[in-house]
Amino acid sequence: MTDYNAMADGDFRKMLCDWLVESYPDELRFPAERMHWDQCGDWYLTLAKKGWLAPGWPAEHGGMGLDANKLLILMEEFEGYGVGRTPDQGMTMIGPLLIQYGTEEQRQHYLPKILNGENIWCQGYSEPGAGSDLASLRTAAVRDGDEYVVNGHKIWTTLAMDANMIFTLVRTNKEGKKQQGITFLLIPLDTPGITVRGIDNLGMHDEFAEVFFDDVRVPVANVVGKENDGWTIAKALLGHERIFIGSPKMASLAMNRLKALAESAGMFEDPLFVERYTVLKLEIEDLSAAYMRFVEVLKRGGKIGAEVSMLKIWNTETQQRITDLMLDVAGENCGVSDAIPAGDTAVSAPGEFIGARPTTIYGGSNEIQRNILAKAVLKLPS
Amino acid sequence: MEDISLQSRIDVLSEEQVMIQDSAVAFIAQDEELKKVRESRFTQPGYDAQTWAEMAEAGWLGFLVPEEYDGIGLSFSDLSLVLIQLGKGLVPAPFSATAVLAARTIVKSDNESFKKARLPALISGEWKPAIAWQEARATLDVKAEKVTCADGKLNGQKLFVPDAGGADAFIVSAASSEGTVLYMIEKDASGLSIEYAQRVDGGFYATLTFDNVVAGEEVASAAVAEQALASALDEARVAASAELLGVMTRALEITVDYLTQRVQFDKPIGSFQSLQHKAVDLFVLSEISRSVLLQTTALFDGDASDKERAIAASQLKSRCGDAALQITKDAIQLHGGIGYTDECNIGLYLKKAMYLSSLWGNPTAHRGRYASLVL
Numbered sequence: 001m002t003d004y005n006a007m008a009d010g011d012f013r014k015m016l017c018d019w020l021v022e023s024y025p026d027e028l029r030f031p032a033e034r035m036h037w038d039q040c041g042d043w044y045l046t047l048a049k050k051g052w053l054a055p056g057w058p059a060e061h062g063g064m065g066l067d068a069n070k071l072l073i074l075m076e077e078f079e080g081y082g083v084g085r086t087p088d089q090g091m092t093m094i095g096p097l098l099i100q101y102g103t104e105e106q107r108q109h110y111l112p113k114i115l116n117g118e119n120i121w122c123q124g125y126s127e128p129g130a131g132s133d134l135a136s137l138r139t140a141a142v143r144d145g146d147e148y149v150v151n152g153h154k155i156w157t158t159l160a161m162d163a164n165m166i167f168t169l170v171r172t173n174k175e176g177k178k179q180q181g182i183t184f185l186l187i188p189l190d191t192p193g194i195t196v197r198g199i200d201n202l203g204m205h206d207e208f209a210e211v212f213f214d215d216v217r218v219p220v221a222n223v224v225g226k227e228n229d230g231w232t233i234a235k236a237l238l239g240h241e242r243i244f245i246g247s248p249k250m251a252s253l254a255m256n257r258l259k260a261l262a263e264s265a266g267m268f269e270d271p272l273f274v275e276r277y278t279v280l281k282l283e284i285e286d287l288s289a290a291y292m293r294f295v296e297v298l299k300r301g302g303k304i305g306a307e308v309s310m311l312k313i314w315n316t317e318t319q320q321r322i323t324d325l326m327l328d329v330a331g332e333n334c335g336v337s338d339a340i341p342a343g344d345t346a347v348s349a350p351g352e353f354i355g356a357r358p359t360t361i362y363g364g365s366n367e368i369q370r371n372i373l374a375k376a377v378l379k380l381p382s
Numbered sequence: 383m384e385d386i387s388l389q390s391r392i393d394v395l396s397e398e399q400v401m402i403q404d405s406a407v408a409f410i411a412q413d414e415e416l417k418k419v420r421e422s423r424f425t426q427p428g429y430d431a432q433t434w435a436e437m438a439e440a441g442w443l444g445f446l447v448p449e450e451y452d453g454i455g456l457s458f459s460d461l462s463l464v465l466i467q468l469g470k471g472l473v474p475a476p477f478s479a480t481a482v483l484a485a486r487t488i489v490k491s492d493n494e495s496f497k498k499a500r501l502p503a504l505i506s507g508e509w510k511p512a513i514a515w516q517e518a519r520a521t522l523d524v525k526a527e528k529v530t531c532a533d534g535k536l537n538g539q540k541l542f543v544p545d546a547g548g549a550d551a552f553i554v555s556a557a558s559s560e561g562t563v564l565y566m567i568e569k570d571a572s573g574l575s576i577e578y579a580q581r582v583d584g585g586f587y588a589t590l591t592f593d594n595v596v597a598g599e600e601v602a603s604a605a606v607a608e609q610a611l612a613s614a615l616d617e618a619r620v621a622a623s624a625e626l627l628g629v630m631t632r633a634l635e636i637t638v639d640y641l642t643q644r645v646q647f648d649k650p651i652g653s654f655q656s657l658q659h660k661a662v663d664l665f666v667l668s669e670i671s672r673s674v675l676l677q678t679t680a681l682f683d684g685d686a687s688d689k690e691r692a693i694a695a696s697q698l699k700s701r702c703g704d705a706a707l708q709i710t711k712d713a714i715q716l717h718g719g720i721g722y723t724d725e726c727n728i729g730l731y732l733k734k735a736m737y738l739s740s741l742w743g744n745p746t747a748h749r750g751r752y753a754s755l756v757l
Binding site: 268275287293305374378380381382 | 653
C-alpha cells in the first residue's frame with residue numbers, strides 16, 4: 001500500500017498526471033454536462049480498479065487516505081485535466097457519512113459495494129416543498145414492525161436514473177421542532193413502489209430526477225444513526241469538502257473560453273471590452289488568493305467554518321458574469337445552440353451561460369449563504 | 383470595536399507579528415473617538431507633529447530601511463500590520479509617502495553618502511522628504527518630461543505632492559540630458575513656489591512650480607532613477623492598499639455595530655435581510671481584499687522581478703481602491719441620514735477612501751497597467 005501522503009507534492013502530481021494521460025478517455029475531457037453512467041461507467045470502474053475512487057477515505061476502508069493537502073492536489077490535477085464527475089455521491093457523501101456514523105455492519109455491507117461499482121448512490125434530500133427550508137420535508141416513514149413504510153416525493157435528485165441506491169432524509173416524527181423528527185434512511189431503488197422520473201434542465205439535459213415513494217417498505221436496519229437524529233448527521237456532512245465549491249478552476253476555464261471567443265471576434269482591439277475582461281480576470285485572480293488562504297488552513301490541519309461560504313458566493317457570481325460577457329461577445333450566436341468555432345476550439349456561449357445558472361442555486365443558494373454569513377460571522381441579530 | 387475580520391479565524395501570525403500588531407492597535411486606541419484626526423483636518427500641515435514623533439519612537443519609520451542605515455529591515459508582511467491599523471485609525475500622517483515612498487526611493491538610489499547622511503534622519507523623524515514625481519493626472523509613468531534640468535537649473539511643474547506642508551525638502555525627478563535624474567531641492571529654494579490644494583480627507587496636495595531653481599544634490603543618477611522611483615512607487619501602492627484595508631474594515635465594523643444597535647419598526651435594523659445581505663457583500667469584499675494583500679506582501683517579501691511586483695501592485699491597488707470606496711459608500715447608505723452629517727465619523731472613512739484609492743493611480747489606471755502587462 002503506497003503512503004501517498006509521504007510522497008513529495010511534485011512526485012504525487014506527476015504520478016496522477018501520468019496516469020490520467022494514460023487512462024482517462026480523451027473524448028470525455030472537459031465534458032459540457034454531467035455525464036450519465038453509460039458514458040462514464042467504464043471510467044468509474046477504471047478508478048475503482050486503480051484504488052483511486054475514494055481519495056479522501058481512510059486507507060483501512062479502501063480509500064487513498066489522502067490528507068487535506070494531497071486531496072487538494074488531486075482535485076487540482078483532475079480538474080486541470082478536465083476529468084468529468086462520475087455519479088460520485090457514494091464516495092463524497094454516503095461513504096464518509098457511514099464511516100463516521102454507520103454501524104460496523106453497515107460499513108462492511110455498503111463500503112465495498114461503493115468501491116466496486118455495485119452500488120451507485122444518489123441523494124434524496126430536497127422535496128417540492130422543502131428546498132432552502134430543507135427541515136420542512138414531509139416524505140414520511142411510518143414504523144410497521146421491523147420495517148418503515150415510506151410515502152412521499154423527492155426532487156432535484158441528481159442522476160437518480162443511474163443509481164440503484166438512495167440515501168434519504170425522511171420524517172419519522174411530526175411533533176415538536178421540525179429538525180428533530182427527521183431520520184437518515186438508506187433505500188434500494190429497486191424496492192417496489194419507487195418511481196424515478198427524469199427532469200430536463202434548461203440545458204436540455206436530464207441531469208436531475210424526481211423520485212416518488214408509494215408504500216415503500218424499508219428495513220429498520222437501514223437507518224443510519226438513531227431514529228429522529230438524521231438532521232444532525234446530514235448537517236455534519238454538508239460542511240464536508242465545501243471548500244471545493246470555491247475552487248477558481250471552473251471560473252478560469254470559463255475565462256479561457258471567453259478569451260478564445262473574444263480573440264476570434266477581434267474583441268481585444270476594443271478598449272471597452274479589455275476593461276470588462278480585465279475586471280473579470282481580476283475577480284478570479286483575487287478569488288484565487290482567497291482560496292489559497294483557506295487552503296493554507298487545511299494544510300495546517302485546521303478547520304474551516306461557515307466563512308468558507310464567501311468563496312462560493314464570489315466564485316459562482318463571477319462565473320455568471322463571465323458567461324454574461326460571452327453572450328455579449330457572441331452577438332447573434334447567442335441564439336445558436338451548437339458550439340461555434342473560436343480559434344482552435346469551439347465554444348457555445350449560450351451553453352456556458354445556461355450552464356452557469358444553477359451554480360448560484362445548488363449547494364445552498366447564494367442567498368442562504370449570505371444568511372449564514374450574516375448570522376455566523378457578522379453576528380447580526382435575528 | 384470588535385474585529386470582525388477572518389484574521390483570528392484562519393490566519394496565523396508569528397509572535398513578533400502579534401507584538402507589532404498589538405502595539406499598532408494600542409497606538410490608534412489613543413484616539414478612538416477620532417478627536418485628534420478632526421483637529422488636524424484642513425489645517426497645515428494636515429497632521430500633528432507629536433504623532434510623527436511617536437511613530438519614529440516606535441521604530442516604524444525604519445521598517446523598510448536596511449540596518450546599515452539605522453533601519454530595522456523588516457518585511458512588507460510585518461509593515462502591513464501597522465498600516466492596516468493606521469488606516470483603521472485614519473491616522474493623518476504621511477506614513478506611506480515618507481516612510482515607504484521616500485525612504486525606499488532613497489534606499490534604491492545610487493548616492494551612498496546621501497543615504498548614509500539622510501536615511502538615519504528620516505528614520506528618527508527629524509527630516510521629512512516628499513517625493514515630487516507626478517506631472518499629469520492619473521499617470522503611472524515615472525519618466526520625467528515636463529520638469530527639466532538644464533545647466534544645473536530646474537524648470538517645470540510637479541503635481542499631487544501629498545503632505546508637502548510638513549516636508550523639509552523635496553526629491554524631484556527631472557529630465558536631464560542623460561535621462562530622468564532625482565535631485566534634492568530644499569523647501570525654501572529660490573524660484574520654487576508651492577501652491578496647496580485642500581484634500582477631502584483634511585490633508586493637502588501641493589503643486590510645485592520650478593522657475594530656474596538651482597539643482598541640489600543628485601539623489602539618483604539617470605542610471606537608476608526611473609527604476610528606483612518605479613519600484614518604490616509599487617511598494618508605496620502596497621502600503622496605501624494596506625491602509626485602505628484598514629479604512630474599509632473599520633468602516634464595516636462601525637456599520638455592523640450600528641446595524642446591531644439601531645432600532646426601527648421595534649427591531650434592530652440588522653435583523654432585516656436586505657441589510658444583512660448588503661453587509662455580507664461588503665464583508666466578502668473586505669476579505670477578498672485582505673487575501674490579495676496577504677498574497678502581495680508575501681510576493682514583495684520574496685525575490686519577484688520588477689514586472690511581477692508591478693502586476694501584483696496593480697492587482698492589489700485596484701482591488702483595495704474599489705473595495706474601500708464601495709464599502710464606505712454603502713456604509714453611508716446603511717447609516718441613513720446621520721451618515722451624511724460631518725459629525726458622524728463614518729464620513730471620515732469615505733473621504734479617506736476617496737483620497738487613498740486615487741493616490742498613486744486609481745483602480746482604473748491600475749487595471750489598465752495590469753492589462754498591458756498580463757493580457
